[in-house]
Amino acid sequence: MAITEADRPILELPVGERTVRQPLGVFTRPTATTGWRSWLSTIDHKKIGILYGATSLFFFFIGGMEALLIRAQLAQPDGQVLSAEAYNQAFTMHGTTMVFLVVMPLAAAFANYLIPLQIGARDVAFPRLNALSYWTFLFGGIVLNSSWFLGGAPDNGWFNYAPNSGLSYSPGHGIDFWNMGLLIAGIASLVGAINLITTCLNMRAPGMTLMRMPVFTWMSLVTQFLLLFAIPVLTVAQFLLMFDRLFGANFFNVEAGADPLLWQHLFWIFGHPEVYIMILPAFGIISEILPVFSRKPIFGYPFMVFSGIAIGFMGWGVWAHHMFVSGIGPVSVAAFSLSTMFIAVPTGVKIFNWVGTLWGGKLKLTVPMAFAIALVAQFTIGGVSGVSHAVSPSDTQQTDTYYIVAHFHYVLFGGALFGMVGGLYFWWPKIFGHHLRERLGWWHFWLMVLGFNLTFFPMHILGLQGMPRRTASYNADMGWDVWNAVSTVGSFLIGVSFLFFAYNILTSRKNPKAVADPWDGRSLEWATTSPPPVHNFDEIPTVSHLDEWWHRKYQEDDNHKLVRVENVALFASEAGPDEPVHLPSPSYWPFVLSLGLPFIAWGLLYSYWLAAFGGVLVLAAIYGWSLEPSVDPAGAHHDDDHHVGPQGEPVAVSADAAPDAGAAAEEITE
């Protein structure tokens, strides 16, 4: 990324120079904004957000099927559904898929879609890099899942401990697929982090100071910083493992004197911030939902922001609590016990602030509100069991039992996923212009809450009874059969609840159209049409308050009573902007660049010729990308830039007819 990022501005055409339409003679720079091709070349943050969301829901289906296989196997003692080998693959792929291909990209979907809207921008800072993030994530997921068809999936757990991951214990290619797939997906996270941080810091509307940014945007910003610093550590670990497996290096070769704890440290230095990478976006989402349906501003906004930042910092100092039984010594254990207890403080601050937001509010129970409240309740349970892990003697008993499984599902499923599903219900009308049906939503919600708690609460008991994780079967005389059966019933209830969800979203197009501001929202995304126009806002809003949109809708009258202002104008209209808005043109190159990466990965395993082909594709894409006629920062418009005309339709604006530098002011850095 260094190359493309640093080269791009250099190769941007200087002022006034004419551009060519086919710089490498391959593609004409695409201009289509409709049809399937537009999805391959789109650089619109809203479309990319939708792509992210749809893809992660698809992977959620795969990961969910793997979970149901695991539960089917464990429903009774001596389960015969899966062989031990298949069981290992199922739980490894379930964990890896849910973490890297569901929760993280679903958070990226919300961040992509919402951050520019919430800060009053027309797009992210680097729209083409944004597309690159999505495609590398998709192809990383494809490489990982291609293992099912190429000799077996990885079977070493999502944490992939050494030396079990070495060639002598894992001779198949499964581990390599895990390694390469996640390396490619890591590029997506890193590029996305750089892009979204730049967007949050640099692209804010006039008056949108940092302390006026909505909490969701804030939490996403913290998340992106965590990704920026955590991903390279995982990358190092994965490179070392790759060199061990492919080129005979000795990083995890115990016979040569290597220390297998190196992997654990590197992995968890990434892995613990990763926990917050998954949960903070959900915290942000419910911090948007709760105030809207409590009809109160978020309680203690600065505390919300700073506790999020505090979690971001402290998240780096607790990783070894994943390693209490690995023999790291009493001083380390004591230190990490303490730091782990401390991190409960900012998290507790958030819980109390959400309760404070609800307190005394005019509560309106809608489906998104229900999901948000469920997050607060279930995350608290998961948080409490988490504190019990911070106590290292207790953790020593719980390590590698189902108690741990119960804990992290309460925070990641009961927390992160509930928040994100709530977010889907909340922003669905904004994103697609149609509501989801409340009645189906309630069915989904109650079945999911019931199924979730039936599945995972008994695991606390099973864990304390000593049932180990990651074992394919158990004996009937262990006394674990009842709770395992309950848990399996619960998991299938979760499956049924998502059938309601799938039916709801698949039929949502027939529902009546949503208005721009269906929930009486507070932040700027509700101040534009549903769905927003391609340029987001006809005129960039000038911000003077936290909850700017709310302050425009409600003002105090002479008696200090809050009254609704009549006919508050949206920042976008059906008619479109008065003056053409300059938007960057779509591009195929992010797709082409990402397409090369899986070939490199497969090539390293099977034939260097394939890798060379992938490499050539990537190189060609970098050159094509760099030489692609791009938005000219000085305001000379090119015939390949498309504009949104007064009627909202794309219009071509020739260089002569282009508005002068004043109108060029509204450009987006590409």
Place this chain on the structure above:
Amino acid sequence: MTTSTTTEHVGAAHPTTAPGHVTSTGLSNEKLSMWLFLGSECLLFGGLISTFLLYRNVDVELAVGDLYDIPFTSVSSFVLLMSSLTMVLAVSAIKRGNGRQTRTWLLTTALLGASFVAGQVYEFTVFYREGLGYTTNVQSSAFYTLTGFHGVHVSIGIIMLLSMFVLSLKGRIGPERHEALEIVGLYWHFVDVVWIVIFTIVYLIR
């Protein structure tokens, strides 16, 4: 992006940075993103250096520390450090609008960088002939990986410098686009600073 109102609220951008764009921080998107990328790179090298530190004292038959040629590596380190000076001179030249000097210093920087990489290749070859291959022991794996990653970074920097050279030759970057060169410079200085850390930790402190 900017509007006339943005200017009121955020203040005018530095007149020579990315014309037509005013950002909330005043720093251009490109420069900010390069800083962020370099921040991320710190953790990458941090991980690799930690790995080397973990394995430097492992008892092995052929220790990498026995093979160092400190005077030779000192000279190549000096060469790399001098390339930071010439990089600064190149940025200074482009700001003054002196294309010819810009190209001279760019080429010098690239050549100094290339000499450093050549020195590294020579060093690797000598070590290999002494019997220290990549797979020989844990130390050699860690040493070659760390210094190799750095060498790849320098090489990418050289490609960037040569691209700038070609662009300057074609008259595509002048003083109004000096920021592009500054950003390449940021990367180049970063790679140099990382080498100072590596040289100190890997070669000097033993």
